[in-house]
């Protein structure tokens with residue numbers, strides 16, 4: 001069985017963001033509910049010219065360029081998204097053309113709420129292990145725009161962005177142990193988006209319970225009834241719809257190892273929980289706090305945050321990863337940081353992009369939401385009218401066909 005895993009990683013996201021304090025003030029909410037209660041600082045906002053395709057292409061081309069991967073080496077392309085741009089045509093096939101990939105590349109889209117990218121990652125590992133890859137790599141891209149609508153409970157848990165990862169049998173960043181991958185599936189109505197709606201419907205508090213149940217189930221399938229895993233790990237990474245969710249998830253892992261569930265009040269006084277969370281999870285959540293919810297890419301954004309801080313002492317250390325998609329499906333697995341991964345810290349660090357983002361005020365944000373609602377039907381969109389200069393952008397739909405142009 002070849003050693004497979006993540007060979008390259010890159011993030012791309014919209015050029016604009018909203019401060020959570022501005023949103024809180026506009027909604028007459030105490031800002032500390034968003035900053036502390038949810039753990040979010042900012043959220044990325046996509047303009048009408050930035051969509052799932054453009055973000056996926058930008059992330060994909062960074063992963064290829066920054067990690068010196070020739071497009072001809074890619075034999076499978078999978079785009080995980082729950083915010084595709086067409087009921088039938090996959091985002092992946094636009095991305096295939098725009099990245100200049102070979103026609104012999106197998107290309108498809110996966111949809112399972114926030115789980116699509118993890119499904120793509122494990123499918124790519126299976127493709128390599130089966131021998132079909134014949135030395136080629138897979139490219140898995142998570143790309144989503146989280147939209148809950150103005151004045152809804154989900155509004156502060158929006159965001160947008162794409163994470164691209166190359167998968168190979170010589171992973172330069174993280175090898176994933178095929179013997180410790182566990183899965184979980186259960187039909188639940190915790191979050192969904194009917195065909196007639198651009199906005200997600202969520203039973204928010206129930207979705208948190210479903211997430212935690214899935215964590216218990218997938219972890220059990222991955223490693224059995226182990227009560228001493230956390231002590232051996234260097235990081236615990238989770239699906240992060242909002243930062244505080246990772247704390248709840250970490251608490252649940254601690255409870256599993258303790259063999260009992262504890263109350264909110266007990267959790268607040270549980271020093272070992274705080275110590276463990278501060279050591280294993282909190283240091284890798286800064287990008288999630290600044291970008292917001294990117295749905296299926298959010299777990300891998302936390303992985304980028306970890307790897308951009310990893311020095312050579314991290315080589316050989318183990319990390320747990322938990323992906324959850326509402327509806328629901330989940331995977332828990334264990335990865336090992338590769339020897340030499342620290343050489344790629346600058347290549348995968350998105351700090352420069354984040355420092356050049358434009359801050360929106362609340363009126364601009366609300367206007368953009370309405371304009372984005374109509375963007376699919378616009379014949380001509382001008383990226384410069386949204387302050388966009390360089391990059392690939394969606395420029396309108398002509399004769400029912402979406403048009404993309406690089407500026």
Ligand SMILES: CC(C)(COP(=O)(O)OP(=O)(O)OC[C@H]1O[C@@H](n2cnc3c(N)ncnc32)[C@H](O)[C@@H]1OP(=O)(O)O)[C@@H](O)C(=O)NCCC(=O)NCCS
Nearest residue numbers: 030032033036037038153154157202204205207208211241
């Ligand atoms: C996450 C979500 C359920 C929060 O809904 P809400 O009812 O508006 O918010 P809550 O009242 O639960 O408050 C959120 C947190 O802020 C805390 N809070 C509230 N006011 C606060 C304040 N002034 N200062 C500090 N914290 C505050 C609450 O105690 C709560 O923390 P807790 O969960 O640790 O108890 C909602 O944003 C949502 O539906 N999001 C989309 C679905 C989602 O992200 N699901 C995740 C699993 S996939």
